Amino acid sequence: MAKIIPTRTPMREQEAHVRARNYEEVTYGYNIEEALAEAARCLDCAKPTCMPGCPVKIDIPGFIRHIREGNYQAAVDLIKQTNALPAITGRVCPQETQCEGVCVLTKKYEPVAIGRLERFVADWEAQQGPPPLPELPPPSGKKVAVAGSGPAGLTVAADLARMGHKVTIFEALHEAGGVLVYGIPEFRLPKAIVKREVDYVRALGVEIVTDFIVGNTATVDELLQEYDAVFLGVGAGLPWFLGIPGENLGGVYSANEYLTRANLMRAYRFPEYDTPIAMGERVVTIGGGNTAMDAARTALRLGAKESIIVYRRSRAEMPARQEEIHHAEQEGVQFYFLTTPVAFHGQNGRVTSLECLKNELGEPDASGRRRPVPVPNSNFHIEADVMVIAIGQSPSPIIAKTTPELATARNGTVVVDPKTMKTSKRGVFAGGDIITGGATVILAMGQAKTAALAIDEYLRTGTW
Amino acid sequence: MYEILHKQVLSATVKLMVVRAPLVARKAKAGQFVIVRNDERGERIPLTIADFDAEQGTITIIFQEVGKSTAQMGQFQVGDCFANVVGPLGHPTEIENYGKVVMVGGGVGIAPLFPITRALKQAGNHVISIIGARNRSLLFWEDRMRTYSDELIVCTDDGSYGRKALVTEPLKEILQTQAGIARVWAIGPAIMMKFVAAATEPFGVPTIVSLNTIMIDGTGMCGGCRVTFGDGGSQFVCVDGPEFDAHKVDWNLLLERMSFYREQEQRAYEQWKQHQCRLEQAAQTIERQAAHG
Ligand SMILES: Cc1cc2nc3c(=O)[nH]c(=O)nc-3n(C[C@H](O)[C@H](O)[C@H](O)COP(=O)(O)OP(=O)(O)OC[C@H]3O[C@@H](n4cnc5c(N)ncnc54)[C@H](O)[C@@H]3O)c2cc1C
Ligand code: SF4
Ligand code: FES
Numbered sequence: 001m002a003k004i005i006p007t008r009t010p011m012r013e014q015e016a017h018v019r020a021r022n023y024e025e026v027t028y029g030y031n032i033e034e035a036l037a038e039a040a041r042c043l044d045c046a047k048p049t050c051m052p053g054c055p056v057k058i059d060i061p062g063f064i065r066h067i068r069e070g071n072y073q074a075a076v077d078l079i080k081q082t083n084a085l086p087a088i089t090g091r092v093c094p095q096e097t098q099c100e101g102v103c104v105l106t107k108k109y110e111p112v113a114i115g116r117l118e119r120f121v122a123d124w125e126a127q128q129g130p131p132p133l134p135e136l137p138p139p140s141g142k143k144v145a146v147a148g149s150g151p152a153g154l155t156v157a158a159d160l161a162r163m164g165h166k167v168t169i170f171e172a173l174h175e176a177g178g179v180l181v182y183g184i185p186e187f188r189l190p191k192a193i194v195k196r197e198v199d200y201v202r203a204l205g206v207e208i209v210t211d212f213i214v215g216n217t218a219t220v221d222e223l224l225q226e227y228d229a230v231f232l233g234v235g236a237g238l239p240w241f242l243g244i245p246g247e248n249l250g251g252v253y254s255a256n257e258y259l260t261r262a263n264l265m266r267a268y269r270f271p272e273y274d275t276p277i278a279m280g281e282r283v284v285t286i287g288g289g290n291t292a293m294d295a296a297r298t299a300l301r302l303g304a305k306e307s308i309i310v311y312r313r314s315r316a317e318m319p320a321r322q323e324e325i326h327h328a329e330q331e332g333v334q335f336y337f338l339t340t341p342v343a344f345h346g347q348n349g350r351v352t353s354l355e356c357l358k359n360e361l362g363e364p365d366a367s368g369r370r371r372p373v374p375v376p377n378s379n380f381h382i383e384a385d386v387m388v389i390a391i392g393q394s395p396s397p398i399i400a401k402t403t404p405e406l407a408t409a410r411n412g413t414v415v416v417d418p419k420t421m422k423t424s425k426r427g428v429f430a431g432g433d434i435i436t437g438g439a440t441v442i443l444a445m446g447q448a449k450t451a452a453l454a455i456d457e458y459l460r461t462g463t464w
Numbered sequence: 465m466y467e468i469l470h471k472q473v474l475s476a477t478v479k480l481m482v483v484r485a486p487l488v489a490r491k492a493k494a495g496q497f498v499i500v501r502n503d504e505r506g507e508r509i510p511l512t513i514a515d516f517d518a519e520q521g522t523i524t525i526i527f528q529e530v531g532k533s534t535a536q537m538g539q540f541q542v543g544d545c546f547a548n549v550v551g552p553l554g555h556p557t558e559i560e561n562y563g564k565v566v567m568v569g570g571g572v573g574i575a576p577l578f579p580i581t582r583a584l585k586q587a588g589n590h591v592i593s594i595i596g597a598r599n600r601s602l603l604f605w606e607d608r609m610r611t612y613s614d615e616l617i618v619c620t621d622d623g624s625y626g627r628k629a630l631v632t633e634p635l636k637e638i639l640q641t642q643a644g645i646a647r648v649w650a651i652g653p654a655i656m657m658k659f660v661a662a663a664t665e666p667f668g669v670p671t672i673v674s675l676n677t678i679m680i681d682g683t684g685m686c687g688g689c690r691v692t693f694g695d696g697g698s699q700f701v702c703v704d705g706p707e708f709d710a711h712k713v714d715w716n717l718l719l720e721r722m723s724f725y726r727e728q729e730q731r732a733y734e735q736w737k738q739h740q741c742r743l744e745q746a747a748q749t750i751e752r753q754a755a756h757g
Contacts, residue, residue: 172683173681174547174550210548211548211549211550212487212550213550216491216552216683217487217491237684237685238684239685239687241687241690241698247698248690248691248692248698248717250720251724253687254686254687254688256686257687257688260680260681260685260686261680265507265508265680266505271532271728271731271732271735271736272505273505274507274532274533274732275508275680276507276729276732278724278725349716349719350720396683396684397703398683398703
């Protein structure tokens with residue numbers, strides 16, 4: 001058996017104090033030597049424990065074996081059998097709770113850096129030039145409309161195009177990519193990578209129509225008159241607010257607005273780009289997920305002297321990827337744990353401070369985590385001129401409101417049969433954050449793959 | 465691309481454009497709006513659909529040049545294209561026969577008020593309209609408004625045309641002297657709508673305003689357009705509006721939110737004007753050199 005190498009090969013990254021002021025990608029990714037060193041750590045288990053941890057069941061030891069043999073193209077091809085977007089998921093998957101969390105090495109040592117290896121082969125492939133186009137089957141004569149161009153929409157479109165169907169993606173914004181372009185910042189996921197995926201989908205013959213809001217520009221029923229099936233991949237775009245006093249003061253943003261201004265609208269290059277953003281001296285972000293980390297780190301890059309995260313539970317409960325929390329700490333983001341906001345205060349319509357209560361940990365709640373309980377009279381103020389609310393989001397009601405037969409759950413998510421992604425409405429499928437609420441890229445991608453198979457079957461058989 | 469088919473100067477700062485946007489035109493209704501982006505670096509600007517023609521596949525937008533983006537838009541000529549036009553957004557106006565209604569339009573707000581006025585008139589309402597602007601050169605569409613109004617009052621702040629008054633003055637007189645005003649619509653600068661709301665409130669006349677807050681997506685995704693209501697709750701102008709009960713809006717907070725980026729916007733506008741100047745000088749130099757050469 002191979003000798004165990006206890007620690008993983010480090011990934012080179014920009015120094016924290018330098019990168020906190022620029023928009024370039026934080027990490028550089030492995031070079032070939034580093035990838036080979038890391039690949040050598042995989043024990044190539046007979047019964048790999050990592051695979052069940054991957055939501056799309058990538059043959060992990062298999063692709064790592066190909067890397068060890070220097071067969072990078074074979075490695076990517078194997079991954080792409082179940083994961084269409086490895087350059088993206090290799091960067092943004094919460095590996096510590098998925099594949100790497102259940103790697104056999106994890107109990108005693110550091111797990112194999114599966115995500116970094118996945119990224120390595122995907123980036124290697126990108127360097128070889130545009131991806132070769134598969135030979136497409138003869139046109140089936142069937143047409144599918146896809147609403148939304150996030151990971152779910154792009155994946156279902158690519159799969160259906162490869163099956164010979166004519167696909168049109170309708171995207172509400174002026175650029176394709178969903179959260180990958182408007183939410184996740186450039187320093188974590190370079191937009192060139194997303195563009196490459198979008199270009200590939202176009203090269204497969206998929207038409208992408210931007211400036212088209214399904215529900216407004218045309219309803220689902222109107223699309224069904226022209227298309228044989230519709231896939232809804234419109235994500236969970238409705239931001240939650242806290243519902244506390246002062247929330248509508250100037251300088252209080254939802255994370256969606258803050259990140260959309262900075263990323264999609266390039267407000268960090270104002271006035272060269274036309275969209276402004278408040279360049280706070282001190283910025284407070286409320287929340288503990290990836291979105292909160294992205295906002296707090298964006299604030300530093302926009303020039304904030306201090307960036308503070310307020311989270312109602314403790315560090316261990318933060319849902320963000322470990323790597324993002326670690327990077328945020330390195331860059332100097334400060335954390336106020338066990339803290340609950342109760343009011344925003346301001347002057348002349350602009351926010352100046354956040355009033356908070358301190359929490360203690362009480363009994364476990366429905367999620368199994370200990371419930372944060374506010375301590376009476378523990379009020380204190382955090383002064384800041386920009387506040388960002390990053391506490392979650394649910395699907396926008398636009399499509400549900402304009403599609404009467406579409407069943408939704410109480411939280412606004414669209415109800416589907418998880419085996420086929422069929423909704424309650426004939427000919428309409430859904431996947432991604434619209435059915436789960438804010439989740440992950442890999443889940444959205446996986447559901448889209450399931451949907452593509454079911455859509456293909458429906459198009460061929462006509463049975464629902 | 466969204467081609468400009470027709471351009472018209474309505475007043476010193478207000479321009480009208482007819483734009484090819486067939487998908488929007490097909491679905492548009494009075495009271496709805498679009499979001500427009502000038503070019504690849506542009507911001508997303510909400511503008512009311514002032515008119516639309518489903519058969520021709522066109523919509524009419526009207527805008528006032530108040531900053532860099534709208535000034536740049538004003539320089540676009542017939543044949544030029546906007547990078548993006550998306551819509552229709554928001555709820556359409558609820559058109560019914562209410563009886564007697566008063567329509568109040570200020571400045572560029574006369575443009576979005578017009579299709580609502582026309583629809584209300586066609587639905588059988590008795591329409592009294594009041595339109596106003598700072599001065600004569602900023603006033604437009606008196607003729608159009610007259611066509612669909614049973615009575616029309618025109619005012620200017622400086623008295624250069626029509627009655628020298630703010631639009632709220634004739635409005636108050638009408639409310640005092642005429643019984644049975646069923647509804648008031650007011651569209652114009654936020655400050656005007658605030659005062660219209662204050663004027664009609666004592667009379668208990670339902671008053672509808674169309675808000676034009678700062679927006680990004682226009683689909684409920686960013687919350688940047690949100691406004692506070694009397695009971696402390698929030699609404700998103702883009703999806704819950706753009707029309708609201710004027711008596712419930714927290715006007716002071718709305719005005720403050722709308723001016724949040726004023727400094728940055730002014731800086732961008734100044735820089736752009738300087739840049740335009742330099743471009744013009746450069747063009748003149750080249751022309752001179754060509755003439756001499
Ligand atoms: C800031 C941020 C950071 C994140 N970080 C991570 C991370 O590190 N790792 C991870 O795995 N996940 C992360 N996520 C979650 C992940 O991005 C989402 O789970 C994923 O993008 C969902 O994909 P989707 O295709 O369902 O929807 P989206 O990516 O949301 O795409 C939906 C698209 O549909 C469009 N749309 C909406 N309504 C309409 C309509 N009516 N008509 C037409 N188009 C419409 C939207 O404009 C959008 O482009 C993050 C999310 C955010 C917001
Ligand atoms: S897709 Fe995500 S979970 Fe699956 S192997 Fe790659 S990094 Fe791990
Ligand atoms: S404009 Fe973004 S939510 Fe209204």
